[in-house]
Amino acid sequence: MSEPSLHLQGITRTFIQGAERLDVLRGVDLTLHPGEIVALVGPSGTGKSTLLHIAGLLERPTAGKVVVVGTAAGDLSDKERTRLRLSRLGFVYQFHHLLPEFTALENVMMPQLIAGTGKGRARQRADELLAKVGLSPRAGHRPAKLSGGEQQRVAIVRALANRPKVLLADEPTGNLDERTADLVFGELLHLVRDEGLSALIATHNPALAARMTRTVTMHEGRLIPA
Numbered sequence: 001m002s003e004p005s006l007h008l009q010g011i012t013r014t015f016i017q018g019a020e021r022l023d024v025l026r027g028v029d030l031t032l033h034p035g036e037i038v039a040l041v042g043p044s045g046t047g048k049s050t051l052l053h054i055a056g057l058l059e060r061p062t063a064g065k066v067v068v069v070g071t072a073a074g075d076l077s078d079k080e081r082t083r084l085r086l087s088r089l090g091f092v093y094q095f096h097h098l099l100p101e102f103t104a105l106e107n108v109m110m111p112q113l114i115a116g117t118g119k120g121r122a123r124q125r126a127d128e129l130l131a132k133v134g135l136s137p138r139a140g141h142r143p144a145k146l147s148g149g150e151q152q153r154v155a156i157v158r159a160l161a162n163r164p165k166v167l168l169a170d171e172p173t174g175n176l177d178e179r180t181a182d183l184v185f186g187e188l189l190h191l192v193r194d195e196g197l198s199a200l201i202a203t204h205n206p207a208l209a210a211r212m213t214r215t216v217t218m219h220e221g222r223l224i225p226a
Ligand SMILES: Nc1ncnc2c1ncn2[C@@H]1O[C@H](COP(=O)(O)OP(=O)(O)OP(=O)(O)O)[C@@H](O)[C@H]1O
Pocket: 015, 016, 017, 022, 024, 042, 043, 044, 045, 046, 047, 048, 049, 050, 051
């Protein structure tokens, strides 16, 4: 079988606040194979966002192993983790977090420029991605001039700009009305499949979870198959 895109093994995360100790993750194991799209579900406050941040190399676990396309992240310096994140992982949040002073096109070019891609190639890739979500006519607009659905489409294609292997998404359409959420989610799935990625997507919406390859549920700090 081919190398996993993402492998999480024995992940724990404990928060200590004063005398209180909160064991949010208590031994999470998860393997994402290329092309798998996994729904991450579970009640609010059970640690889905915490797990996504750890998988996305934005936070370190208290214990356990994160392996991104064959590279064990625990052994890396912060600089090397950033490089691995930029090249292999894409992240979409519930709120778009686009840079307000830049246009849609510039927002999609930005992660590529940070990763060292030349301006011409970055622009070509951004044009191509914005076209895929029907936003070519809006490429020159700043986020404030775009609708909620359009802003989230830009955030999604921005996450794909550096051709990552894994997309991590935290309620990527949670901020949109039901109809728009359904449409944008469909586009997200189409793009993930089209680009041949794996994805781990937290959602509270059972209908959206049902459109993915499989579902895992956060329960008492571990993942169980749905
Ligand atoms: N930096 C932190 N310090 C202390 N506690 C934290 C921290 N980050 C998260 N927590 C706690 O960890 C628990 C899990 O939070 P998390 O945001 O991961 O849950 P979630 O499943 O994503 O919830 P939701 O579905 O509402 O987004 C919560 O009780 C939260 O208060």
